[in-house]
Amino acid sequence: MKEALILVLTHRFTRFALVMGIFYQFLFITVWMIGFGSVPAQMSKLKVAIINQDTSMSAQVQNDLKKHLPFQVQTAHSLPRAIEQLQQRKIVMIIEIPNGFFKDVRNLKTQAHLDYYINESNPMLASMTAQQSASQITEDFNQELTKRALQGILQGLHVPGNRAQTIVQQSMNRVVPDVHILYPVSNMGYIMSPMMFGMAGYVSAMILQLNLNNAIRDLGDKLAKWRRFQTRMIISVAASFVYAYIASTYLAAWGTPIRQGFLQLWVFQTTAEFAYMFLTQIPALLFGMYGLLFNIGMLIAQAIYSGASIPRMILPRLVNILGYVQPMPYAVEGVQNIVLGGPSVTRDGVALLVYAIVCLLLCFLISELKDRRQE
Structure with a gap:
């Protein structure tokens, strides 16, 4: 039994999991304390x-x-x-x-x-x-x-x-x-739905990209280099439509009053999924399974930056600025307007689309460089 324990504990996956478990304790506490710790003193803003x-x-x-x-x-x-x-x-x-x-x-x-x-x-x-x-x-x-x-x-x-x-x-x-x-909301679950949409969309994209990376790697030479990139893109785009449709349908099934209509919610959430897919793909391409570390770190940070639970105007200035270079704040604000009520989501939708295109170009560049390096 002793030998078995030593073998398991010294395995690289086990060591990685143990280190990451400790790391995320610090990361969660640090990020959330920075966000929520500023609330009492900054409410006057x-x-x-x-x-x-x-x-x-x-x-x-x-x-x-x-x-x-x-x-x-x-x-x-x-x-x-x-x-x-x-x-x-x-x-x-x-x-x-x-x-x-x-x-x-x-x-x-x-x-x-x-x-x-x-x-x-x-x-x-x-x-x-x-x-x-x-x-x-x-x-x-x-x-x-x-x-x-x-x-x-x-x-x-x-x-x-x-x-x-x-x-x-x-x-x-x-x-x-x-x-x-102005926009009456009868259920706190409806108020939290924009954050749930953002978290669910990001996590689903993160998991898909990690597994796509592993699958393509295992296939190896069975796929030509351009087929690898094309396959990943097609699956990512198709999955974005499906994930957004399922999420929108399930939210409506709970009786949520989608003020600006189901179709607009589906289209907007699909655009947000594009941004999540191509963003989480970058660490997966660069670091493989270890890219999960970066993706989870960005997920935790965006949970604070998004403005779904804490108004962004009372967050520390640096934290607020970082929110503008992440997709989830735009996605959460758009879903707030569509579901809870608010102005047009055109600005947020355009921002997410631009974000997705930039990340897609970076994915293409990284894939090309990796293929040339392997050759």
């Missing part, structure tokens, strides 16, 4: 727009509202323009102070409505933070206005105790939130 339609409202009250916001606050002058920014995920929430708001605040018989606009097709953390902030802002506003109402009324009137208590009760809950959901 999220942007909120305030639109004040009430010209009678004092600047002091508007400043008090800004103090309650743990975000970067910008003043907007047009609701349609602000909604466009919300659709493009440049801001996470719009707070609109409607005309007559301050008048309603001072009228004890009415309730003043503060309007919130939130885009739920944002990354989950941004959407949840915006909704929690809407509730907290309303509560803080109520307390502040109640205090102001009491100071103004009780100082000017000599009110009996019972009457004063009644006034206090009437002064409570002066602001009622009206939350306008």
Whole structure:
């Protein structure tokens, strides 16, 4: 038994697996800690727009509202323009102070409505933070206005105790939130579907390329050099269509409301698969089975860079820049728009197509150089 253990443990595949097991512990923890570790301190980078339609409202009250916001606050002058920014995920929430708001605040018989606009097709953390902030802002506003109402009324009137208590009760809950959901999402699984699409597509491409490389290598001289490259390309392209169709169909079977249509999701995901196929093929061509190390490393990194779970605007600057040279951020954003709701995916689709073409040319160059070296 001892000899068998020594033989197994000293085998190159076993040593490789043990080393990689340790390596990925460090890689996972490092990458995820960099991403999630920046969240608490960087949440203030999220942007909120305030639109004040009430010209009678004092600047002091508007400043008090800004103090309650743990975000970067910008003043907007047009609701349609602000909604466009919300659709493009440049801001996470719009707070609109409607005309007559301050008048309603001072009228004890009415309730003043503060309007919130939130885009739920944002990354989950941004959407949840915006909704929690809407509730907290309303509560803080109520307390502040109640205090102001009491100071103004009780100082000017000599009110009996019972009457004063009644006034206090009437002064409570002066602001009622009206939350306008831009793209309502009823299931958290739908929110996470863009990341699942990206991860599943990348892993399937990675596994296929590794096995294609092993199969072509074992066939050896049975395939001419051009047949090797052509066969790999045909299988990769065909598999991209099939993988994307199966994934889109299965997602629809779960009842996911695909807002921009099944066909657009299938075509877009196929384009993303092209990029994944040709990207993961490069390490497989260069390093064989050891290319799995590089592909898994890129997979882990892109899980953070993609913006599906953490808004990219709050990630460290270097990490955010690295996201622009990887395909998954474009794929995740496109699927977010198609499935959850958002603007056109043309820009993301073009970026993925260009990425796929560049990687395809690199695959061709690497294959040619390897064939010449073997000759």
